[in-house]
Amino acid sequence: MLLSQFSRVDGTPQIVARDGPEAYEVKTDLSLYALAMECIEMGQGLRDRIASLGMGVAVDLDALYAKRRLLPPVTHPDPAHLHLTGTGLTHLGSASTRADMHKKTTGDETDSMKMFRMGVEGGKPANGTAGVQPEWFYKGNGTVLTFPGAPLVSPDFAEDGGEEPEIAGIYLIAPDGTPVRLGWALANEFSDHVMERRNYLYLAHSKLRPAALGPELLIGDLPDHIEGTSRVYRDGTVLFEKPFLSGEANMSHSFANLEHHHFKYPLFRQPGDLHIHMFGTATLSFADGVQTRDGDIFEIEATPFGLPLRNQLAFTPLGKPEPCTEIRSL
Incomplete structure (x- = not known):
């Protein structure tokens, strides 16, 4: 699995995940840092935690890269x-x-x-x-x-x-x-x-x-x-x-x-x-x-x-x- 982040309109980070060519927003408002800290406290791996949160809308990572919105x-x-x-x-x-x-x-x-x-x-x-x-x-x-x-x-x-x-x-x-x-x-x-x-x-x-x-x-x-x-x-x-x-x-x-x-x-x-x-x-x-x-x-x-x-x-x-x-x- 590949994880990335992009900057939302308000400047906060949005986590993105993909296992193939298609990328999707992870249904969370947390940054990857905060999500990882949560995983440590819960004793849960990142992949399992992301699976439990679920995926949202599809994301065009190339377009975000071109707009310099990738973090x-x-x-x-x-x-x-x-x-x-x-x-x-x-x-x-x-x-x-x-x-x-x-x-x-x-x-x-x-x-x-x-x-x-x-x-x-x-x-x-x-x-x-x-x-x-x-x-x-x-x-x-x-x-x-x-x-x-x-x-x-x-x-x-x-x-x-x-x-x-x-x-x-x-x-x-x-x-x-x-x-x-x-x-x-x-x-x-x-x-x-x-x-x-x-x-x-x-x-x-x-x-x-x-x-x-x-x-x-x-x-x-x-x-x-x-x-x-x-x-x-x-x-x-x-x-x-x-x-x-x-x-x-x-x-x-x-x-x-x-x-x-x-x-x-x-x-x-x-x-x-x-x-x-x-x-x-x-x-x-x-x-x-x-x-x-x-x-x-x-x-x-x-x-x-x-x-x-x-x-x-x-x-x-x-x-x-x-x-x-x-x-x-x-």
């Missing part, structure tokens, strides 16, 4: 309690791109390659034990979550704005502190690869950018093998197009291991918080020499996730001096 499939009523985070070097093939960016003149193995090899050797532990921890990064809170179809805004001090086609897990923390996975969605993790290439210690800076979440939430199990396509359009034509693979069959870590190493911190198990955790990629247009420009359109699609994720880049040209932030004394 992320789930949001938090308080953006400060939504966490955008991710892991890197998790996909087979991802190390070569990163290693090229951080190549050492001595020819020694890069730290990125060492981290990747650690994941290959210990990222899928058996018997429910914890494996090697992955690279982890923070992107921001709900204030930087970009809606499907909305611009991805690169700050004026950025050196680049590049797409990263990923799968994200969406989690709600139950009242007892247990992370509950609501489902999976496409994501554009959107980073500053020029800054990252300058020095890998700038990775944390390069990730402090907006991120976009796909229009539809896949509930239930994620396929082990996922094939998708990442595109960059410029002036109406395809500038870049490349397939990407995801799912555990194409990863050096298991999802269980990646989830453990995020939620092992009590900080990320605060009741009521919402987490969007992105699981990495091996495909970047930047790695193929693409320099994005203001107005380029990113498109990420993969069959299990329904509608593609599209966002236009809003990028301030380089050369503008970085403003100095003014601090006021109290």
